[in-house]
Amino acid sequence: MGESFISAREVAAGVRAGEWTARHVADEHLAAVAERDGEIHAFLHVDPDAVRAAADRIDAAVAAGDDPGPLAGVPVALKDNLCTRGVPTTCASRILEGWRPPYDATVVERLVAAGAVVVGKTNLDEFAMGSSTENSAFGPTRNPLDPSRVPGGSSGGSAAAVAAGFAPLALGSDTGGSIRQPAALCGVVGLKPTYGRVSRHGLVAFASSLDQIGPFTRSVADAALALDVIGGHDPLDATSSPSPQPDHLAAVDSGVDGLRVGVLSEMLDMDGVAPEVVARVREAAEALAAAGAEVVEVSVPAVIYGLSAYYLIAPAEASSNLARFDGVRYGLRVDAPTTNEMMVATRTRGFGPEVKRRIMLGTYALSAGYYDAFYGQAQRVRTLIARDFAAAYERVDVLLSPTSPTTAFAFGDKTADPLTMYLNDVCTIPSNLSGDPAISVPFGTGGDDLPVGVQVMGPALAETDLLRTAAVLEGAAP
Amino acid sequence: MTAPTAPTTIDSDEVFTVEVGGTTFELVCGLEVHAELATATKMFSGAPNRFGDEPNTNVDPVTLGLPGTLPVVNERAIELAIRFGLAVGAEIRPSVFARKNYFYPDMPKDFQISQYDQPIVVDGSIELPGGHVVGLERAHLEEDTGKSTHVGGDGRITGAEYSLVDYNRAGVPLLEIVSRPHVRTPEQARQYVAELRAVLVAAGVSDGKMEEGSLRVDANVSVRPVGTDALGTRCEIKNLNSLRSLGRAIEYEARRQADLIAVGERVEQQTRHWDEDSGRTSKMRSKEEADDYRYFPEPDLLPVTPDPAWIDAIGAALPPMPAARRQAVADAAGVVLPDETVALIVERGQDSQALDAITAGADAARVLVHVSQNLAGEGGASVAPDRLAALIALETSGALTATQAKAVLAEMVGSDATPEEIAAAKGFEAMDTGALEAMVDEVIAAHPDEWETFRTGDDKARGKLTGFFVGQVMRASRGQADGKAVTDLLRRRSGA
Numbered sequence: 001m002g003e004s005f006i007s008a009r010e011v012a013a014g015v016r017a018g019e020w021t022a023r024h025v026a027d028e029h030l031a032a033v034a035e036r037d038g039e040i041h042a043f044l045h046v047d048p049d050a051v052r053a054a055a056d057r058i059d060a061a062v063a064a065g066d067d068p069g070p071l072a073g074v075p076v077a078l079k080d081n082l083c084t085r086g087v088p089t090t091c092a093s094r095i096l097e098g099w100r101p102p103y104d105a106t107v108v109e110r111l112v113a114a115g116a117v118v119v120g121k122t123n124l125d126e127f128a129m130g131s132s133t134e135n136s137a138f139g140p141t142r143n144p145l146d147p148s149r150v151p152g153g154s155s156g157g158s159a160a161a162v163a164a165g166f167a168p169l170a171l172g173s174d175t176g177g178s179i180r181q182p183a184a185l186c187g188v189v190g191l192k193p194t195y196g197r198v199s200r201h202g203l204v205a206f207a208s209s210l211d212q213i214g215p216f217t218r219s220v221a222d223a224a225l226a227l228d229v230i231g232g233h234d235p236l237d238a239t240s241s242p243s244p245q246p247d248h249l250a251a252v253d254s255g256v257d258g259l260r261v262g263v264l265s266e267m268l269d270m271d272g273v274a275p276e277v278v279a280r281v282r283e284a285a286e287a288l289a290a291a292g293a294e295v296v297e298v299s300v301p302a303v304i305y306g307l308s309a310y311y312l313i314a315p316a317e318a319s320s321n322l323a324r325f326d327g328v329r330y331g332l333r334v335d336a337p338t339t340n341e342m343m344v345a346t347r348t349r350g351f352g353p354e355v356k357r358r359i360m361l362g363t364y365a366l367s368a369g370y371y372d373a374f375y376g377q378a379q380r381v382r383t384l385i386a387r388d389f390a391a392a393y394e395r396v397d398v399l400l401s402p403t404s405p406t407t408a409f410a411f412g413d414k415t416a417d418p419l420t421m422y423l424n425d426v427c428t429i430p431s432n433l434s435g436d437p438a439i440s441v442p443f444g445t446g447g448d449d450l451p452v453g454v455q456v457m458g459p460a461l462a463e464t465d466l467l468r469t470a471a472v473l474e475g476a477a478p
Numbered sequence: 479m480t481a482p483t484a485p486t487t488i489d490s491d492e493v494f495t496v497e498v499g500g501t502t503f504e505l506v507c508g509l510e511v512h513a514e515l516a517t518a519t520k521m522f523s524g525a526p527n528r529f530g531d532e533p534n535t536n537v538d539p540v541t542l543g544l545p546g547t548l549p550v551v552n553e554r555a556i557e558l559a560i561r562f563g564l565a566v567g568a569e570i571r572p573s574v575f576a577r578k579n580y581f582y583p584d585m586p587k588d589f590q591i592s593q594y595d596q597p598i599v600v601d602g603s604i605e606l607p608g609g610h611v612v613g614l615e616r617a618h619l620e621e622d623t624g625k626s627t628h629v630g631g632d633g634r635i636t637g638a639e640y641s642l643v644d645y646n647r648a649g650v651p652l653l654e655i656v657s658r659p660h661v662r663t664p665e666q667a668r669q670y671v672a673e674l675r676a677v678l679v680a681a682g683v684s685d686g687k688m689e690e691g692s693l694r695v696d697a698n699v700s701v702r703p704v705g706t707d708a709l710g711t712r713c714e715i716k717n718l719n720s721l722r723s724l725g726r727a728i729e730y731e732a733r734r735q736a737d738l739i740a741v742g743e744r745v746e747q748q749t750r751h752w753d754e755d756s757g758r759t760s761k762m763r764s765k766e767e768a769d770d771y772r773y774f775p776e777p778d779l780l781p782v783t784p785d786p787a788w789i790d791a792i793g794a795a796l797p798p799m800p801a802a803r804r805q806a807v808a809d810a811a812g813v814v815l816p817d818e819t820v821a822l823i824v825e826r827g828q829d830s831q832a833l834d835a836i837t838a839g840a841d842a843a844r845v846l847v848h849v850s851q852n853l854a855g856e857g858g859a860s861v862a863p864d865r866l867a868a869l870i871a872l873e874t875s876g877a878l879t880a881t882q883a884k885a886v887l888a889e890m891v892g893s894d895a896t897p898e899e900i901a902a903a904k905g906f907e908a909m910d911t912g913a914l915e916a917m918v919d920e921v922i923a924a925h926p927d928e929w930e931t932f933r934t935g936d937d938k939a940r941g942k943l944t945g946f947f948v949g950q951v952m953r954a955s956r957g958q959a960d961g962k963a964v965t966d967l968l969r970r971r972s973g974a
Contacts, residue, residue: 081546082546083544083545083546089545089546091545096545099545101539101544101545101546102539102544103539103544103546105546200548201546201547201548202546202547203546204545204546205545205546205778207777208777208778209777235550236548236550237548237550237778238548238549238550238551238778238779238780239777239778239779239780316774317774317777319579319772320577320579320589320772320774323579323581323587323589324543324545324586324587324588325545326581326583326588328643329542329543329586330544338635338636339583339635339638339641340581343581366579366772366773368770368772371772371773371774
């Protein structure tokens with residue numbers, strides 16, 4: 001299985017140089033999937049023939065003297081809420097079972113244009129609602145590092161695919177931590193770019209003002225390369241940032257000498273953050289100081305309200321975004337005597353309990369007479385959080401915190417009480433509310449020998465600072 | 479959707495009233511007009527905006543609301559909304575799209591993207607040809623829904639055997655134009671919609687075709703006792719597919735509400751459906767049954783903040799609107815507005831023809847008559863103003879009678895010949911006075927009884943018989959006599 005653990009950059013370099021073929025790389029990764037995904041269940045859909053055919057096209061290009069691009073022959077796994085033309089896209093929901101989009105998401109187009117080979121579609125919590133991938137309608141994904149534990153979520157399948165060596169690169173989506181938390185729990189790198197840095201066109205929306213697509217990789221440099229490929233303005237997404245992208249990959253190795261790093265004090269003091277996680281964050285701060293960074297402790301007071309604001313805004317938007325799944329045009333339809341009854345029956349059978357819970361929460365939060373007290377108030381908190389972050393970024397360049405309060409937990413541990421599960425995202429949610437970028441990088445382990453992720457946050461479009469900080473931590477990790 | 483909060487200022491005394499049981503009620507009405515914009519593509523996607531195509535052919539993933547699709551604002555639709563706003567003297571404001579959430583099969587996303595509390599156009603007005611001014615509260619952009627056909631039952635979704643949906647219309651850009659409650663008679667309502675349509679067409683904002691659904695009207699109708707100021711409870715009337723329906727429905731609804739109040743009942747706030755065949759409105763739903771639309775700002779779109787320089791450029795390129803064009807014709811012709819002939823000429827788009835003929839020196843009164851009556855038919859508008867002026871010069875000089883001029887003008891439509899050539903070909907020449915007098919005398923002699931009545935009768939009888947004698951002389955002269963000269967001769971002969 002050795003070769004299936006090499007980095008995306010190495011795969012591409014080898015394919016471009018003719019050292020090995022994309023077909024060989026694809027076969028290696030397909031073999032790994034065949035060997036172990038029965039247990040892990042990272043994928044909801046893999047079509048080996050299509051994977052080999054795509055790899056053959058890359059090899060043909062190389063043979064013809066063409067450069068397939070910076071991701072030449074790199075196997076990528078896609079979270080199954082990213083639309084792929086003609087390939088099932090389910091969002092791990094019964095309501096979309098069998099639906100094949102007639103178009104590719106912008107990120108998929110860009111990956112393929114850069115030479116990547118799509119391996120398959122990965123498992124997730126239904127419509128990206130969850131933190132353990134236990135909410136998938138098609139069964140959970142297991143953590144490759146300890147199959148008795150969850151991989152985190154909602155992008156658990158993508159995190160597990162990268163951790164298990166099924167692909168050196170996977171894409172996920174992050175609405176409240178859904179890239180960073182599973183990256184932390186599976187011991188890989190997970191980047192949530194600035195809101196608007198990566199086009200959302202073709203991402204099935206959960207909460208439109210919070211959703212952002214980003215990469216899972218086994219190295220920080222691969223994350224930078226992936227962002228270089230998928231980022232940048234897209235006219236099909238009105239919220240996409242028009243500002244040009246820097247060369248992220250080129251900045252990765254520039255070190256942290258003189259960089260001002262703030263340890264975010266509120267996130268070390270939060271209830272439920274495990275002592276060994278706090279210890280790793282403090283060690284990470286020391287490692288950065290040793291590498292030349294100025295490290296201080298910084299307070300961002302409003303972050304403690306993040307979770308409450310998030311659980312009004314995200315369900316409110318979701319209640320509207322998920323209205324279209326009504327049985328009229330595509331996906332599941334449960335027949336009933338009248339149109340209205342058909343819609344009710346379809347949604348009753350098609351959605352799982354967590355999705356229903358959030359639709360109800362969101363519908364309530366937007367109702368006449370409650371709007372201002374709930375949705376309106378949550379938006380004011382959101383403004384406050386963004387303001388507090390902005391104030392902190394006048395003093396420091398990046399902030400440091402835990403990604404997840406704990407290491408990977410066991411199946412069923414947090415399913416009984418939704419609030420316990422929601423608390424998993426307490427450190428990641430604030431960046432979604434402010435729209436700022438954040439990255440999780442593995443840094444040592446907890447008491448149970450499972451990985452701990454350290455989160456590096458920064459102001460809008462400061463991905464290069466995040467990546468070079470994460471690269472230093474990657475090198476200094478115990 | 480919008481409460482009539484503004485004061486009901488009006489500048490005309492004309493008010494439609496209903497008297498029931500000794501109380502006189504007056505009409506207060508506001509209109510909501512949905513105009514489809516004349517864009518090439520849809521409000522939020524590149525699918526074609528075209529009427530009459532095969533069902534479900536003008537669709538793309540955005541139109542169908544497929545998962546993962548995102549709306550992108552059509553800049554042309556913004557420009558057209560600004561054009562309309564400037565055409566009605568309104569303010570152009572930064573605007574925000576919101577989501578209006580409700581489930582219906584013809585709405586692909588089960589929400590409609592519509593501007594809600596921050597519309598793009600605020601506070602304009604429209605002056606009707608009759609002189610009445612109707613205030614505009616706002617106009618906002620939104621996307622149209624698809625079109626449902628319910629098969630079986632009574633044509634509504636409830637009780638239908640099955641339903642068909644055509645999404646060609648889904649996503650077509652709409653401008654919803656909300657008037658203040660300044661409409662006080664059914665006739666004003668008709669004039670308002672006609673004038674609004676003229677403005678939309680003149681500004682290139684919409685094709686204004688009511689028959690294709692490009693222009694759809696809802697009326698908010700209430701009544702109150704004459705002499706009171708508070709607005710009564712209103713009902714919104716839907717399914718008004720023609721100007722005729724609009725007037726009839728408003729009148730019916732005002733009477734229905736007055737009848738209710740007169741017997742001590744309350745008017746319930748309702749949405750009501752107009753049935754053209756029965757001539758009645760019927761309840762669709764009450765306010766309590768209305769959906770909670772759960773409006774919130776559309777997170778997939780940024781606020782619309784048009785550059786002031788762009789707005790200025792759009793305003794500078796705007797053609798003159800009907801009210802200004804009526805004024806221009808009236809000024810040139812020395813007519814005081816309101817004037818039906820002037821309104822008609824502008825409505826038909828023949829005002830430049832009339833203005834240019836007047837500028838070329840033609841008698842203004844004759845220009846208005848010829849353009850409004852004799853050039854109303856097919857091809858009439860294409861008669862060059864200088865040719866019309868040349869014809870009128872012949873008429874003014876006495877070379878042609880009014881009747882002859884009309885005949886020549888009819889030939890000029892679709893012909894390059896000069897008025898003189900046509901007149902000559904027709905053998906028209908001015909009758910000399912002696913010949914005309916002889917002809918009048920012959921006619922008098924042939925109808926002694928009528929002549930006696932004409933001579934001795936009252937004004938009414940004289941008026942009637944003037945027409946008779948002029949007609950006889952016209953027949954005898956085969957249309958070459960000048961009617962005005964004949965009338966003068968008759969008066970002289972009778973000794974009046």
